[in-house]
Amino acid sequence: MPNAQCPMPHTQIRIYTQKEQGEEWLRRYRGCLPVFACVLGFTETGLIPGISAAGRTPEDRKYTACADAEFLYYGPEHKAQYPLPPLAAGASPVLISRAVFESLKIPVHLFNAGLPQPPAVPVIDLGGAPARCLSGGAAMEITTVHHLFEQGLLWGERLAANIQQGYLIVGECVVGGTTTALAILTGLGIEAAGKVNSSHPVCNHAQKWALVQAGLEKMMGSRVQGEINFQSPIPNPKSKIQNSVDPLQLVAAVGDPMQVVVAGMAIAASRSCGVMLAGGTQMLAVYALISAIAQAYTLSWRPEAVVVGTTRWVAEDPTGATVDLALSLGKGSLTQSGRTPPLLATHLSFADSRYPQLRAYEQGFVKEGMGAGAACIAAHLSQDWQQHQLLAAIEVQLERLSTAFH
Secondary structure, three states, X not given: OOOOOEEOOOOOEEEOOOHHHHHHHXXXXXXXXXXEEEXXXXXXXXXXXXXXXXXXXXXXXOOHHHHHHHHHHHOOOOOOOOOOOOOOOOOXXXXXXXXXXXXXXXXXXXXXXXXOOOOOOXXXXXXXXXXXXXXXXXXXXXXXXXXHHHHHHHHHHHHHHOOOOOXXXXXXXXXXXXXXXXXXXXXXXXXXXXXXXXXXXXXXHHHHHHHHHHHHHHHHHHHHOOOOOOOOOOOOOOHHHHOOOOHHHHHHHHOOHHHHHHHHHHHHHHOOXXXXXXXXHHHHHHHHHHHHHHHHHOOOOOHHHEEEEEEHHHHXXXXXXXXXXXHHHHHOOOOOOOOOOOEEEEOOOOOOOOOHHHHHHHHOOOOOOOOHHHXXXXXXXXXOOOHHHHHHHHHHHHHHHHHOOO
């Protein structure tokens, strides 16, 4: 692995990029408990056969976000309206998140940014809509994107206002989201092809890239024909961005509803507290989007307050290039020059788990989701949990789930 990785003393957290900034962030929030916000969204991209392993069939994948939200909120003994979907291998990463948040009593807020059906849990409905497949170059209405971004700003400010000493973790659940992430990164001028991750053990780069190329070509074709108005109602975008791709219009063309909500939340929350973007490729794309939006619309934010937190299965994925992608974020034509985030990862291992569903993570299945990596980082930071404590808590969740209704 690259020399940039650095184990924090006596912890299981590694820093892969921006080592000094990452160490300072960890020092600042050691001993602090976070608040967790999870933004649920949907893109019809996730229904394409083979695009994702987060649900065995396209029909299963329609309900993955609802199932994960229900498990995170109620736990394994609750008879779910939307049970966790069967996977080709592995187990939902929500088991990891639930184990930590339940044990440490971390507050959880669930947001519906745009799902095909309402989840069977208390959620904050942001008034969004599911995205169409990105390959059409018209994933969402621009009015929906602006509304979701404004909701993100509003809720980021609200959540941060109640955080005195801690930090905000913002996670996601969007099946197919690494493909929309690739589209956003590419549209922002970042060389991301072949670098993103997936829930498959070997990333389906060719399939993702074909969809992204189709979507971006259609977006640019519509723009040339004058079918899309790239002028934004948000005031004062810089003129050089007006003459290029508006980052919010890019989301409307090839993104998903989660991305712009999390971008708004992080921008607003960073002004007064720490923010951990919980995920891998998807949150690197959100970070790039934050940078582009802040530059386009002269919005203030504190980059030094924001880190990306994930699992080592993502950070060290041999079929992607996560570290290289993180280092590339400051090189995009529409992102702030040189702006790259600290990439942190829990060094949690399932190699010694007694459950084959968890050992499957070591073969590259699943990897991340529902804030799993960030949850483990929070447990390390606040309680100095080590490998054996995390593994035990996660296995208890799986054991309770397997015995709950048998």
